[in-house]
Amino acid sequence: MLFPGAFDPLNPDHFVKLRDLQAVLAHLPDPLIHTDATGEVLWHNPSASTVFVGMKIGGNALTLLDLPEVQAAFQRVVSDEAQCEEGLQQEVNIKWGGLKRRYLNLRLVCFRDKRAEAPQVLWSVHDMTAQRQLDKTRTDFVAAASHELRTPLASLMGFVETLQGPAKDDEDAREQFLGIMAEQARRMSRLIDDLLSLSKIEMEEGESPSTVVQLQEVVFPVTDSLALTARERGIRFAFEGDWSTEVVGDKDQLGQVFSNLVENAIKYGHPDSTITLKSRPYPDDPSLHSIAVCDQSPGIAPKHLSRLTERFYRVDKARSRQIGGTGLGLAIVKHILYRHGGRLLISSEQDVGSTFDVLLPHPLNEAPAAL
Ligand code: ADP
Numbered sequence: 001m002l003f004p005g006a007f008d009p010l011n012p013d014h015f016v017k018l019r020d021l022q023a024v025l026a027h028l029p030d031p032l033i034h035t036d037a038t039g040e041v042l043w044h045n046p047s048a049s050t051v052f053v054g055m056k057i058g059g060n061a062l063t064l065l066d067l068p069e070v071q072a073a074f075q076r077v078v079s080d081e082a083q084c085e086e087g088l089q090q091e092v093n094i095k096w097g098g099l100k101r102r103y104l105n106l107r108l109v110c111f112r113d114k115r116a117e118a119p120q121v122l123w124s125v126h127d128m129t130a131q132r133q134l135d136k137t138r139t140d141f142v143a144a145a146s147h148e149l150r151t152p153l154a155s156l157m158g159f160v161e162t163l164q165g166p167a168k169d170d171e172d173a174r175e176q177f178l179g180i181m182a183e184q185a186r187r188m189s190r191l192i193d194d195l196l197s198l199s200k201i202e203m204e205e206g207e208s209p210s211t212v213v214q215l216q217e218v219v220f221p222v223t224d225s226l227a228l229t230a231r232e233r234g235i236r237f238a239f240e241g242d243w244s245t246e247v248v249g250d251k252d253q254l255g256q257v258f259s260n261l262v263e264n265a266i267k268y269g270h271p272d273s274t275i276t277l278k279s280r281p282y283p284d285d286p287s288l289h290s291i292a293v294c295d296q297s298p299g300i301a302p303k304h305l306s307r308l309t310e311r312f313y314r315v316d317k318a319r320s321r322q323i324g325g326t327g328l329g330l331a332i333v334k335h336i337l338y339r340h341g342g343r344l345l346i347s348s349e350q351d352v353g354s355t356f357d358v359l360l361p362h363p364l365n366e367a368p369a370a371l
Helices: 012-026 046-051 068-079 081-086 129-164 171-204 215-232 251-268 317-322 329-339
Strands: 032-036 041-044 089-096 102-111 120-127 212-214 236-241 246-248 274-281 288-294 343-349 353-361
Touching: 032 046, 046 120, 068 081, 068 089, 068 102, 068 120, 102 129, 129 171, 171 329, 212 215, 215 236, 215 251, 215 274, 215 288, 246 353, 251 274, 251 288, 251 329, 251 353, 329 343, 329 353
Parallel strands: 236 274
Antiparallel strands: 032 041, 032 120, 089 102, 102 120, 212 246, 274 288, 288 353, 343 353
16 A cells, blocks of 8 residues: 555554554545556555456456557656656547547556665546536537527628628618618627627526515516517417516516516417516425416427537527527526526426426525425
8 A cells, every 4th residue: 555655564553543544545536556567456445446346456457458558658657767766757538438439548656665675656536427428518619609699790790791792782682681681780799799699608507696686676577578579479478477576586587587488488479469477486496486488389298308508509590590588598598407406497388388497495484384
């Protein structure tokens, strides 16, 4: 077992420390392996045998991890005397496992303790799988966002070229094209606003709001500001329940939640229909209050429901774009509610409509007595 120079076998205190150290290393979540210079395992912690099935004391780690890059790093670390003296490390990244593939970062350090003549090697392994997935999510998001921006940009550039060239002196075409260009520019601007909102919300995600707001302070300004847009489609609002109820939340962010949901209900609802907003205690958890936005619409097929809050996920991409959607509205809602310790439940019935149910925490100790 590795123990830096100062271990004294005649000192009983040191035995206690050695046992403590072994217990600590045994609980290390990352694999740790100690081998000799041939790769024979002298000790390993339980995590090592979980990740590298078949790892055992007396077995050979090099045979088990039979990958050229591991063999090469191991040879480099044991063959270079200077490296061993200075305790330098070799680092190698590997893919490991079949179905449940992991990305592992392996560090090999050569050392000699007082008793051992031959060099020994400490293998420390760090599981990078979660980090890799996060990196991939970020890269995919940047690619998707760039693609979303590129489409209106390409359209803008196309019209600029047409106006500079073939349609230079065509008064009617100019009017029409400028109108389209203005719409494309607005679309890019909406997209950038949503991207900025999302990144701001993500940055604040760790800090839960502590302010208390009345639902009517949040929801009524939203329905007031969207009343004209709704009326243009012949859509009415109906309210049910108690809107003086208080919840814990950031007024502006909750305003954004209901603005996105009510806007969607207007966009995707039937013309000449009713959007009903219901405020009621959430029956399954007395610490939460439910505010539901229910539309009358063709509904959403069940296979889409669990994916709606993914960034840029749309049931009908062309239709969403045509009516000015960015594909980020529900992702923003999800992240804001996450920060609030709340949740979004989505249900839909074909040819009836959809319900987007926002669950928010009551102020502490103020859950309605009836529950
Ligand atoms: P978008 O900007 O496209 O509306 P959202 O993130 O707000 O983006 O919504 C994602 C997708 O969810 C929409 O493109 C649409 O397909 C679907 N959706 C959202 N709200 C509703 C609704 N009330 N009725 C039907 N479909 C909806």
